[in-house]
Amino acid sequence: MLGKDSFVILSEGSVTTPKGFRAGGLHCGLKKTERHDLGAIVCEVPAQAAGVYTLNQFQAAPLRVTQESIAQGGTLQVMLVNSGNANACTGQQGEDDARAMRTAGAKAFGVAEHLVGVTSTGVIGELLPMPKVLSGIERLPGEVKADGGDDFCQAILTTDLVKKEICVSLTVDGRTVHIAGAAKGSGMIHPNMATMLGFMTTDANIDSAHLQKLLNEVTDSTFNMITVDGDTSTNDMVVVMASGLAGGESLTPEHKDWPAFAAAFHYVGEYLAKAIARDGEGATKLIEVTVSGAASREAARAIVKTVIGSSLVKSACFGADANWGRIIAAVGRAGHPVQTETVDIRLGDIVVLTQSRPVKFDEERAAEYLKGEFVQIHVNLNMGNHTATGWGCDLTYDYVRINAAYRT
The missing domain is CATH 3.60.70.12 (L-amino peptidase D-ALA esterase/amidase)
Incomplete structure (x- = not known):
């Protein structure tokens, strides 16, 4: 295209x-x-x-x-x-x-x-x-x-x-x-x-x-x-x-x-x-998730949707918490096989996981990045040639407030 x-x-x-x-x-x-x-x-x-x-x-x-x-x-x-x-x-x-x-x-x-x-x-x-x-x-x-x-x-x-x-x-x-x-x-x-x-x-x-x-x-x-x-x-x-x-x-x-x-x-x-996605109820930021290296298009899309839809991932982004464990947990429950020893994860350009193993990274820099209005999460499965991208937003206190009183 x-x-x-x-x-x-x-x-x-x-x-x-x-x-x-x-x-x-x-x-x-x-x-x-x-x-x-x-x-x-x-x-x-x-x-x-x-x-x-x-x-x-x-x-x-x-x-x-x-x-x-x-x-x-x-x-x-x-x-x-x-x-x-x-x-x-x-x-x-x-x-x-x-x-x-x-x-x-x-x-x-x-x-x-x-x-x-x-x-x-x-x-x-x-x-x-x-x-x-x-x-x-x-x-x-x-x-x-x-x-x-x-x-x-x-x-x-x-x-x-x-x-x-x-x-x-x-x-x-x-x-x-x-x-x-x-x-x-x-x-x-x-x-x-x-x-x-x-x-x-x-x-x-x-x-x-x-x-x-x-x-x-x-x-x-x-x-x-x-x-x-x-x-x-x-x-x-x-x-x-x-x-x-x-x-x-x-x-x-x-x-x-x-x-x-x-x-x-x-x-x-x-x-x-x-x-x-950016204007989600109560949202403070747009989150973009890209999954690459997937074995199939269907797997890439399913994993993107699972990560972007995870309440824990969304909450971590709201709190500027670089908790990559929530991301890899979402990858693992998306319903498609993954090689559990080959996953790489980045927050923007900050590498937090390589070959499914944690790497040292600057927590303060990562927190500062997650405070921004646009957060990119990159997941490379290293299994194939398929890629997908999806968008969502963080989960905030205001989301509950808005929907608790939607009809009133």
Whole structure:
């Protein structure tokens, strides 16, 4: 895959930067505060669409509605989202409410129902206050605009502390193409996928099938490689919409510019995934775990997820304690065979274990490193050629405080 030199990161970009997109948000009364809680991304033409969804068996009603919409023709034109209420585990009434949102969105924006997607995030098990939601959808067209990316980002937040957005540009067929993304996620974060919503827009000319394949590949190595607390939500979803308005030949894996497009697409996914991990509830730092020298890709990924998800590893990072014993213990319980005499571990560039034997290291320097906002843990199994990387955050007192009072 090509590197960052194949695209440009736009500091002022948003989900509305790709040609044809508008977005916005407003407060309709789902949240107790006056923060936005209803938003939309709208494309001026039916956009080629793709989506990935939570593997939790209790999948929220809006996700099923969105899957139905995309399945009809592989396109979306309006993506509605509310925060403050997940509309999950709400039975038939929840299904009816999600479809009512789709119907209202189609009417408000003047498009066919199957061109509308719906998603929700927030408290599980509570019915949506539909009069408020429907009234808000009626008002949304007046709030959706070309510079509405920030309002949309605010509308999707729950316990997030910061908005998460990114936009890049690259050249395809001599034309400028944009890929942008926005996401929310802070708690109930764990592969596959996480308590997260992700929205990506692009003006690239690419059909739904190729977009879906690329999204699957990118999700597998980005959104599916983050964890905050080991819980997987009922509402996780990433949706991509491609307007095609940049023009040019349709992008396929055989296109000469496909590697550059795929690299840029992957960067957007990885950036959003890492931003979600960094903004974990109560978190003070982003932790990146890389496992190399594994006998298989599956082993590398499983061990990464076990280390990054270990409460003891996360707590040690919070306390700036270079306790490598917690790391190697997680490696050993990941469910894949390892050679117990060949493991090397580094914290940043500080070697703490060589060939499964402790080495002397500067404890004060290691503690100072772990106090930083970005911690890298490197594990080399010395068994093969496979590598995987994942991201998480430390486990703090604030995580318990936030989740002990989530509904209040």
